[in-house]
Amino acid sequence: xxxxxxxxxxxxxxxxxxxxxxxxxxxxxxxxxxxxxxxxxxxxxxxxxxxxxxxxxxxxxxxxxxxxxxxxxxxxxxxxxxxxxxxxxxxxxxxxxxxxxxxxxxxxxxxxxxxxxxxxxxxxxxxxxxxxxxxxxxxxxxxxxxxxxxxxxxxxxxxxxxxxxxxxxxxxxxxxxxxxxxxxxxxxxxxxxxxxxxxxxxxxxxxxxxxxxxxxxxxxxxxx
Numbered sequence: 001x002x003x004x005x006x007x008x009x010x011x012x013x014x015x016x017x018x019x020x021x022x023x024x025x026x027x028x029x030x031x032x033x034x035x036x037x038x039x040x041x042x043x044x045x046x047x048x049x050x051x052x053x054x055x056x057x058x059x060x061x062x063x064x065x066x067x068x069x070x071x072x073x074x075x076x077x078x079x080x081x082x083x084x085x086x087x088x089x090x091x092x093x094x095x096x097x098x099x100x101x102x103x104x105x106x107x108x109x110x111x112x113x114x115x116x117x118x119x120x121x122x123x124x125x126x127x128x129x130x131x132x133x134x135x136x137x138x139x140x141x142x143x144x145x146x147x148x149x150x151x152x153x154x155x156x157x158x159x160x161x162x163x164x165x166x167x168x169x170x171x172x173x174x175x176x177x178x179x180x181x182x183x184x185x186x187x188x189x190x191x192x193x194x195x196x197x198x199x200x201x202x203x204x205x206x207x208x209x210x211x212x213x214x215x216x217x218x219x220x221x222x223x224x
Contacts, residue, residue, distance in 0.1 A: 015067055019114075023063050027111045030123045031059035031104060037127045038100045041134035046093040055100055059108040066112020146197070146217030148187045148204070151178050155209035156185060162207065166200040167191050182211060191217070 015023075035052045069076045092098050103126060110119035133139070148170075150159050163170040166189075173186040191197060197215045204213045 015070070020067060023067060023111050023114070024060055026116065026119070027059045027063040027108055028056065030107050030111070030119055031056040033123055033127060034059070034100060034103055034107065037130050038097075041130050042096075043134070046097065048097070051092075051097055051100075055104045058101065059104040059111075062105055062108025063112040066109055069112075145188070145190045146215060147173070148189050148201075148216075149184060149212075149214045150187070150204060150210060151182050151184045151212045152207070152210040153180070153182045155207050156183070158207045159185070159204055159210065162200065162203045163187060163189060166196065166203070180211075 035055045038052060038055060092101070103123075107119050107123055110116075110122065148163065150156075152159060160170070168190045170187050170189045173188050175186075176184050178184045191200065194217055197217055201213045201215045204210060
């Protein structure tokens with residue numbers, strides 16, 4: 001037997017070494033794409049460098065497991081029993097991180113099963129969707145929406161006049177009695193220009209009979 005025949009065909013009891021090398025190389029390349037997508041599109045304070053490493057290594061490990069299992073049901077049950085003793089106790093703060101872990105698993109399984117087209121296509125298509133969701137701001141609520149609380153004694157009409165001038169829309173949320181004959185009004189508002197909230201608050205404070213004003217707008221704070 002020619003020495004190169006072993007690389008091409010293996011020993012007959014498993015995939016050829018050339019196939020193993022190809023699968024591991026492809027899993028590394030696609031895992032790099034998944035990891036970079038995670039880096040580019042991640043928002044917030046839960047970013048983990050270890051997670052990017054885990055995505056790459058996990059993809060390659062899963063590919064290896066699938067190559068070992070092959071078409072053998074006995075080996076599959078044996079690996080399930082062996083891996084059952086492993087406990088992963090790391091808690092992922094962001095559900096989006098979990099999605100990337102599942103993507104790494106799916107890519108590793110597809111490559112290990114020699115479904116290369118599925119592995120490549122899913123990485124590229126899901127990656128494009130992740131980029132689109134991130135850079136289009138999909139799911140982001142308006143940051144010009146907030147709540148204005150005003151304590152006033154009979155000057156609510158004048159306050160609403162100020163709100164009408166500064167806000168796209170406003171709506172009374174609640175009204176409750178306060179001390180000194182005053183009433184506290186809470187309005188849900190959507191400003192024309194969120195940066196002008198202090199000027200709007202100053203205008204409301206200038207209304208006669210108004211004792212306190214507070215404006216709280218939604219900020220682009222990230223979950224963590």
